[in-house]
Amino acid sequence: MTYDTIFTAIGDPTRRSVLEALRGNPMTVGMLAEKIPVSRPAVSQHLKVLREARLVTVTPKGTANEYAVDKTGLDEVRSWLDSMWDDALEAFKSHVENKSKN
Amino acid sequence: MTYDTIFTAIGDPTRRSVLEALRGNPMTVGMLAEKIPVSRPAVSQHLKVLREARLVTVTPKGTANEYAVDKTGLDEVRSWLDSMWDDALEAFKSHVENKSKN
DNA sequence: TTGTATCGTAAGTCATAACTTACCAATAAA
DNA sequence: TTTATTGGTAAGTTATGACTTACGATACAA
Numbered sequence: 224m225t226y227d228t229i230f231t232a233i234g235d236p237t238r239r240s241v242l243e244a245l246r247g248n249p250m251t252v253g254m255l256a257e258k259i260p261v262s263r264p265a266v267s268q269h270l271k272v273l274r275e276a277r278l279v280t281v282t283p284k285g286t287a288n289e290y291a292v293d294k295t296g297l298d299e300v301r302s303w304l305d306s307m308w309d310d311a312l313e314a315f316k317s318h319v320e321n322k323s324k325n
Numbered sequence: 326m327t328y329d330t331i332f333t334a335i336g337d338p339t340r341r342s343v344l345e346a347l348r349g350n351p352m353t354v355g356m357l358a359e360k361i362p363v364s365r366p367a368v369s370q371h372l373k374v375l376r377e378a379r380l381v382t383v384t385p386k387g388t389a390n391e392y393a394v395d396k397t398g399l400d401e402v403r404s405w406l407d408s409m410w411d412d413a414l415e416a417f418k419s420h421v422e423n424k425s426k427n
Numbered sequence: 428t429t430g431t432a433t434c435g436t437a438a439g440t441c442a443t444a445a446c447t448t449a450c451c452a453a454t455a456a457a
Numbered sequence: 458t459t460t461a462t463t464g465g466t467a468a469g470t471t472a473t474g475a476c477t478t479a480c481g482a483t484a485c486a487a
Contacts, residue, residue, distance in 0.1 A: 291417075
């Protein structure tokens with residue numbers, strides 16, 4: 224399941240900070256490292272996890288790598304959410320039916 | 326931010342297994358503990374985290390506690406997702422506009 | 428060619444969260 | 458009242474993942 228990777232990625236607070244920072248505009252590693260209270264190599268490591276989860280994209284620009292939000296991973300979250308929501312509604316409905324049968 | 330709690334909660338694979346198990350039908354701790362490869366007290370601890378994140382509800386039934394998916398937390402995920410999606414689209418749009426200005 | 432800027436990765440550290448067993452409280456049945 | 462079932466919590470263990478510093482590769486300017 225792809226969403227395992229995605230939710231594991233989002234599960235970390237620092238990685239959520241990275242996504243929050245990127246929601247406005249693409250940013251380089253250095254810029255992110257100035258904004259988020261961890262070392263630059265730590266930011267790189269987190270970006271790697273986010274990239275593998277398809278939550279960010281990277282575009283080399285000279286010596287700099289520019290990162291942006293990748294909607295692919297967000298799509299997966301939405302699919303999971305819709306599916307989860309539907310099932311929860313279904314379970315609630317049949318639960319109520321069972322209840323009114325007793 | 327409430328969604329910090331939620332995403333931290335979903336970040337754990339065992340807790341995701343719990344949610345997967347509950348998507349079909351409400352279940353008791355004991356039932357969950359049979360289905361998921363961890364001890365029953367571990368399940369209890371995870372359920373506590375999920376409850377505080379508003380991802381599950383608990384209904385005492387005699388000596389048993391029945392847990393079910395709570396749509397409140399799912400709603401938060403949806404809000405975050407929509408907001409994230411909109412911002413990412415906006416950023417992409419203004420990024421393209423900047424690009425065509427250069 | 429040298430120097431500078433940028434960043435990925437290796438290697439090391441260690442706090443913490445996910446696990447366990449043990450204990451006990453609450454509920455229900457006998 | 459006693460016994461059985463169920464589950465929350467305490468306390469202890471430890472693997473791991475989030476952090477750091479160090480190193481070196483790549484791109485670009487001088």
